[in-house]
Amino acid sequence: MNKDLEKVRNIGISAHIDSGKTTLTERILYYTQRIHAIHEVRGKDGVGATMDSMELEKERGITIQSAATYCSWKDIDINIIDTPGHVDFTVEVERALRVLDGAVLILCSVGGVQSQSITVDRQMTRYNVPRIAFINKCDRTGANPERVVGQLRDKLNLNAVMIQLPIGLESELEGMVDLVTMKAIYFDGDQGDELRYEEIPEHLKDDAEEKREELLDAVSMFSEELMEAMLEEEDIPEELIHAAIRKGTLDLELAPVMIGSAYKNKGVQPLLDAVEAYLPCPTDVENIALDLDKDEEENTVSNDSNDPLVALAFKLEDGRYGQLTYVRTYQGVLKKGETIFNTRTGKKVKVGRLVRMHANEMEEIEEAGAGDIVGLFGVDCASGDTFCDSKINWSMSSMHVPAPVISLAITPKDNKAQDNMSKALNRFGKEDPTFKTFVDHETSETIISGMGELHLEVYIERMKREYNAEVEVGAPRVAYREAITQQAEFNYTHKKQTGGSGQFGRVAGYMEPLEEEEYEFVDEIVGGVIPREYIPSCDKGFQASMEKGLLIGAPITGVRCLINDGSYHAVDSSDMAFQQAAKGAFKEGYKKAGPVIMEPIMKVAVEGPSEFQGAIMGSLNQRRGMIVGTSEEGNYTVVEADMPLSEMFGYSTTLRSLTQGKAEFTMEFSTYKQVPKSVSEELIKEYEESKKNG
Amino acid sequence: MGYEPLVKKNPLRVLNLAGNNKKMGLIMARAGVGKTALLVQIALDSILRGKRVVHISIGENLEKTKLWYDDILEIILQECSVAKPHELIDMVQRHRMIMSFKESAFNRARLEERLNDLILQDIFKPDCVVIDGFDFTTMDHKDLEDINSLMESLRLQTWFSATSHREDDRVSPSGVPAPCHELDDLFETVVLLKSDQENVQLEIIRHNSDACSGDTYHLSLDPATMMVKKDD
Ligand SMILES: Nc1nc2c(ncn2[C@@H]2O[C@H](COP(=O)(O)OP(=O)(O)O)[C@@H](O)[C@H]2O)c(=O)[nH]1
Numbered sequence: 001m002n003k004d005l006e007k008v009r010n011i012g013i014s015a016h017i018d019s020g021k022t023t024l025t026e027r028i029l030y031y032t033q034r035i036h037a038i039h040e041v042r043g044k045d046g047v048g049a050t051m052d053s054m055e056l057e058k059e060r061g062i063t064i065q066s067a068a069t070y071c072s073w074k075d076i077d078i079n080i081i082d083t084p085g086h087v088d089f090t091v092e093v094e095r096a097l098r099v100l101d102g103a104v105l106i107l108c109s110v111g112g113v114q115s116q117s118i119t120v121d122r123q124m125t126r127y128n129v130p131r132i133a134f135i136n137k138c139d140r141t142g143a144n145p146e147r148v149v150g151q152l153r154d155k156l157n158l159n160a161v162m163i164q165l166p167i168g169l170e171s172e173l174e175g176m177v178d179l180v181t182m183k184a185i186y187f188d189g190d191q192g193d194e195l196r197y198e199e200i201p202e203h204l205k206d207d208a209e210e211k212r213e214e215l216l217d218a219v220s221m222f223s224e225e226l227m228e229a230m231l232e233e234e235d236i237p238e239e240l241i242h243a244a245i246r247k248g249t250l251d252l253e254l255a256p257v258m259i260g261s262a263y264k265n266k267g268v269q270p271l272l273d274a275v276e277a278y279l280p281c282p283t284d285v286e287n288i289a290l291d292l293d294k295d296e297e298e299n300t301v302s303n304d305s306n307d308p309l310v311a312l313a314f315k316l317e318d319g320r321y322g323q324l325t326y327v328r329t330y331q332g333v334l335k336k337g338e339t340i341f342n343t344r345t346g347k348k349v350k351v352g353r354l355v356r357m358h359a360n361e362m363e364e365i366e367e368a369g370a371g372d373i374v375g376l377f378g379v380d381c382a383s384g385d386t387f388c389d390s391k392i393n394w395s396m397s398s399m400h401v402p403a404p405v406i407s408l409a410i411t412p413k414d415n416k417a418q419d420n421m422s423k424a425l426n427r428f429g430k431e432d433p434t435f436k437t438f439v440d441h442e443t444s445e446t447i448i449s450g451m452g453e454l455h456l457e458v459y460i461e462r463m464k465r466e467y468n469a470e471v472e473v474g475a476p477r478v479a480y481r482e483a484i485t486q487q488a489e490f491n492y493t494h495k496k497q498t499g500g501s502g503q504f505g506r507v508a509g510y511m512e513p514l515e516e517e518e519y520e521f522v523d524e525i526v527g528g529v530i531p532r533e534y535i536p537s538c539d540k541g542f543q544a545s546m547e548k549g550l551l552i553g554a555p556i557t558g559v560r561c562l563i564n565d566g567s568y569h570a571v572d573s574s575d576m577a578f579q580q581a582a583k584g585a586f587k588e589g590y591k592k593a594g595p596v597i598m599e600p601i602m603k604v605a606v607e608g609p610s611e612f613q614g615a616i617m618g619s620l621n622q623r624r625g626m627i628v629g630t631s632e633e634g635n636y637t638v639v640e641a642d643m644p645l646s647e648m649f650g651y652s653t654t655l656r657s658l659t660q661g662k663a664e665f666t667m668e669f670s671t672y673k674q675v676p677k678s679v680s681e682e683l684i685k686e687y688e689e690s691k692k693n694g
Numbered sequence: 695m696g697y698e699p700l701v702k703k704n705p706l707r708v709l710n711l712a713g714n715n716k717k718m719g720l721i722m723a724r725a726g727v728g729k730t731a732l733l734v735q736i737a738l739d740s741i742l743r744g745k746r747v748v749h750i751s752i753g754e755n756l757e758k759t760k761l762w763y764d765d766i767l768e769i770i771l772q773e774c775s776v777a778k779p780h781e782l783i784d785m786v787q788r789h790r791m792i793m794s795f796k797e798s799a800f801n802r803a804r805l806e807e808r809l810n811d812l813i814l815q816d817i818f819k820p821d822c823v824v825i826d827g828f829d830f831t832t833m834d835h836k837d838l839e840d841i842n843s844l845m846e847s848l849r850l851q852t853w854f855s856a857t858s859h860r861e862d863d864r865v866s867p868s869g870v871p872a873p874c875h876e877l878d879d880l881f882e883t884v885v886l887l888k889s890d891q892e893n894v895q896l897e898i899i900r901h902n903s904d905a906c907s908g909d910t911y912h913l914s915l916d917p918a919t920m921m922v923k924k925d926d
């Protein structure tokens with residue numbers, strides 16, 4: 001099988017809640033002839049849309065899981081990767097962004113660019129994902145696509161250019177003018193299946209000419225040929241314009257804007273044509289793999305089916321037939337019956353069943369070539385793992401996994417819940433590397449940690465629904481850290497004489513703050529004052545000390561420990577003795593090294609009507625926030641602030657009552673910062689008290 | 695403070711213009727010469743002296759305005775080594791607040807409301823306000839007097855930028871070009887920027903309510919940063 005990769009599109013659809021992602025996806029699947037009845041998203045038949053398979057999602061009306069659905073449009077194969085819209089699921093979003101080559105950004109013609117679109121779009125920019133914007137719901141009262149285009153430019157910094165002009169708006173929406181072909185398009189039939197192309201209506205002709213000029217001006221910079229044709233005022237061939245739009249889009253210098261109404265069956269087929277015309281195919285995109293045998297040397301994957309296999313598992317799902325793993329192949333061929341190996345674990349696995357996921361059926365296939373997205377059954381792995389054949393040892397996951405910023409204790413309600421809870425936690429940990437679980441040895445409680453309150457809430461609900469595990473939930477706790485601020489020396493002797501053999505070791509040197517990295521150990525011992533075999537013991541002792549800081553018991557990060565002196569005893573020195581000595585040395589140095597408590601700071605954006613701006617800023621200010629700035633447009637305002645996570649608990653309730661529910665906010669982890677003195681004292685006091693009582 | 699040497703190439707510092715008075719100043723230039731960069735320099739000069747600045751951007755978004763600061767700070771940090779650059783960056787962030795407005799969303803009433811929000815709720819107490827992108831073409835003398843008295847009552851030093859146009863050759867007697875030619879008496883300082891082949895020329899055409907002769911107050915600036923060019 002040597003599939004023509006130019007005919008493959010791996011795309012994501014991203015949107016703010018309720019912009020119509022589910023509806024549009026449903027329509028796409030319908031027009032691509034895979035679904036033969038359109039179910040309303042919240043229809044009374046209870047069937048629901050095909051993509052949002054999870055109950056919980058439906059209840060919350062948000063899309064959490066990202067699955068891949070295959071469909072074909074004309075002679076193009078399209079894999080739609082469902083990108084989660086919620087910002088609390090950053091890793092899931094980022095992993096989806098990894099495997100898709102292009103995206104459709106859906107916006108509501110009334111709501112425009114909202115906070116979640118801003119966050120997701122920022123991530124797309126980070127991952128260099130070319131995108132088309134689709135302004136949906138043009139049939140709604142108050143539809144104003146021009147305003148949305150302005151927002152795409154102002155709020156998202158996109159070079160957004162309309163390539164269509166609506167024919168009528170709100171309830172009058174009839175169709176659209178294609179500014180490239182200069183034809184009017186209408187959608188006939190019950191489901192808008194029949195496209196009718198007409199002359200541009202008389203009253204829109206001038207407007208269309210003007211908009212076309214704007215379009216040509218904007219895209220001519222991507223094509224010299226087009227520029228020349230324009231100067232010579234020739235008739236401009238369509239292909240030239242298409243090529244220029246495509247070039248601008250792929251270079252992320254242009255975002256073509258289309259309009260329509262998924263609900264009223266208008267504009268979906270032209271959008272599919274645009275996916276083909278303007279979004280990249282797998283070979284248009286450069287993807288990097290790391291060679292694990294060569295110190296993570298970077299290699300560009302070839303997209304060639306004749307090369308050794310490289311495939312990334314980006315999504316796991318529990319199904320009737322066991323674990324379903326979604327993978328994308330980057331080069332080589334994935335064949336049924338062959339043995340592949342997981343480059344993270346080194347384990348070999350046999351490819352049992354290989355399937356392509358259509359909207360409503362699963363197709364058994366024999367193999368999948370480069371650029372393809374398929375499902376694997378019966379392969380045990382974690383999300384983010386890379387599979388290769390035995391010829392190479394590469395990894396696609398250079399993806400940086402941020403450390404969790406929040407944790408809470410969960411207690412199962414009964415024995416059955418206990419079993420189910422373990423199963424669920426095991427699964428979630430595999431799916432999502434930012435979701436972590438451990439047992440606190442001091443309290444024997446199970447602690448879950450992740451990237452935000454909602455992140456953990458969703459998993460708790462999934463536990464209940466999918467795994468029938470009811471748990472009691474403790475109060476959320478912020479993941480503090482400790483760090484040092486200055487260099488400090490240590491010189492510590494560990495000496496113990498108990499009955500038989502004693503313990504002896506002396507360790508001296510200094511510790512100092514380390515930016516960027518967590519920990520570094522430097523050995524500058526000369527003349528064997530500490531014997532070679534005990535150097536690793538010192539390292540171990542320091543590392544053990546880093547796990548629990550002396551201020552509030554939080555993990556310590558960013559320390560370089562250097563040893564340059566010491567002494568030993570021929571009989572009494574041992575691995576244990578030097579580990580103890582290092583621990584003592586660390587303690588001694590730490591106290592002098594200006595230890596501080598660090599807290600997670602979140603980047604928060606609150607948006608709502610301008611009349612509430614003062615109140616919103618006041619509420620953020622009260623919570624130790626640092627307001628970065630505001631932007632106002634019409635009667636609508638966005639306040640951006642850096643906020644300590646610990647101050648954001650319950651903020652949604654505060655905001656709701658402050659603004660009569662008219663404002664909303666998003667947050668994203670930004671960085672760790674030192675807590676102010678008063679907070680630090682408070683935390684230390686709490687910690688000491690809990691130690692006394694515990 | 696310890697950061698003052700960092701701004702030794704700041705044009706205001708060199709000209710000794712950044713006094714403590716709470717009067718209005720104006721920077722004029724044709725489009726694209728560097729008004730925003732100079733306003734950012736003015737803001738940084740204040741911040742590094744421990745003052746707080748509100749930066750108002752009309753018609754430019756928050757992200758881009760932030761970028762101006764980041765870029766100029768980066769260059770300053772490259773030129774002068776600072777022991778703890780993070781602390782400096784942090785200080786700039788804490789002493790600066792950006793308010794961006796769509797053109798149509800900005801007016802005097804809203805300005806007053808926003809500044810009062812900040813000051814009365816004790817969210818941020820500015821000493822200086824820089825206003826970029828203000829449309830002087832629709833202002834008459836009375837309107838600007840209103841704004842002047844607002845800023846005076848809030849005890850704020852204010853710097854505006856204004857765009858002059860090639861086609862419009864009207865000037866005030868002291869040499870202030872349109873669209874501000876009839877408003878010049880309201881500004882204590884008026885600075886003109888012009889670009890030549892390599893540099894941007896800064897000229898003070900009005901200072902301390904007196905028109906002053908050009909050559910005593912004249913500097914060559916680096917067009918990228920609006921910092922004073924020195925050959926050392
Ligand atoms: N008027 C109108 N409503 C729409 C359109 N597309 C979707 N909707 C409605 O908007 C609501 C949210 O749509 P949904 O597809 O679930 O949005 P999602 O949250 O982005 O997946 C549903 O009630 C849809 O029926 C449209 O084009 N026009």
Ligand SMILES: [Mg+2]
Pocket residue numbers: 021022023052061062063
């Ligand atoms: Mg949905």
